[in-house]
Amino acid sequence: MTQDLEPAPTPPRVGVLGMGTHLPARRRTNDEVARAARVSPDWITQRTGVRNRHTAGPEEAASDLAAAAVRSAVAAAGLDIDRLDLLILATSTPDELGPATACRVQALTKARNAVALDVSAACSGWLFATRVAHDWLRSDNAARHAVVVGVEAYSKFLDPTDRGTAVLFADGAAAAVLGPVPATEGFADFHLGSDGELADHVLIPAGGSRAPASLDTVTDGGHTIHMDGRAVRDFIAEMFPAVLSDSLARNRLRMADIDAFVTHQPNPRLLRSAGTAAGIPPDRLPIVADEVGNIGAASTPYTLAAAAVETPLRRGDRILLATFGAGMTWGSALLTWSGAPVIRTGPTT
Known part of the structure; x- marks a missing residue:
């Protein structure tokens, strides 16, 4: 039985x-x-x-x-x-x-x-x-x-x-x-990646187990951010459209199906250029870095919160999240907006 x-x-x-x-x-x-x-x-x-x-x-x-x-x-x-x-x-x-x-x-x-x-x-x-x-x-x-x-x-x-x-x-x-x-709401289709061969493009070289803090590391500026700006720019120019097109293709979506492209904000000029090259309409690419700079891991959620308040996003809007950073790392996800409220503290634009 x-x-x-x-x-x-x-x-x-x-x-x-x-x-x-x-x-x-x-x-x-x-x-x-x-x-x-x-x-x-x-x-x-x-x-x-x-x-x-x-x-x-x-x-x-x-x-x-x-x-x-x-x-x-x-x-x-x-x-x-x-x-x-x-x-x-x-x-x-x-x-x-x-x-x-x-x-x-x-x-x-x-x-x-x-x-x-x-x-x-x-x-x-x-x-x-x-x-x-x-x-x-x-x-x-x-x-x-x-x-x-x-x-x-x-x-x-x-x-x-x-x-x-x-x-x-x-x-x-x-x-x-x-x-x-x-x-009908929430996150779907996360897709993350990394390439450790490019880890030296952006890093704080000293202070870890590879180069512990010493008088020499302090004197040489090893505890500050070191960045190969040209290499990072080229990486973003290559990966940004690839991350977007890959997400759209996997989900059988078109650019017109996305209400907002919420991305990491390396700098406004680079992001606008990359967005134009990818074919994103400017009104669907919120940009906040002109007033806050590159705030790293806070950049994407800060942009999402700003878009929710200032655009504003509507419940049911489809958002494509895209990020790229040191490591080098990158990722995407789809988010159907739930109409979540936002509270911002400190100075705002």
């Missing part, structure tokens, strides 16, 4: 329930940055498109910025912080090499019931972390809500005289609360 087995229940769709962003109070204009970098303010504008960026104070670390964004995201989602089951943080500029900066944020926000961990994938980090949270929630029946936060405190790791990095990188944080949404 055989017993019929009931089919396993379909895991719930996971989408965005609320978002929060935070920018530190101090704003640095091109006039200020240009003096140290020994270029003109117009040079920065013409080469990058960045006009302003925000800088954490001496007493502020990445966890402080991230905690502010997490609090806002949780409030926007209408949740009590104790209902978070998972807290994942993406950053290239952690408070310390260990423990995970997510644990610092857990302590600051009192998210005592959440499992806290970091994901490191540079500017692609938030999307990589979102994939982890998405799969975790769909596979664990006991977990319902996660918060994924991207944060950078790049100003702590910049050589102000290096015009290739000092004019671009800045500080900020953005978070999204993920949870169950209707079957």
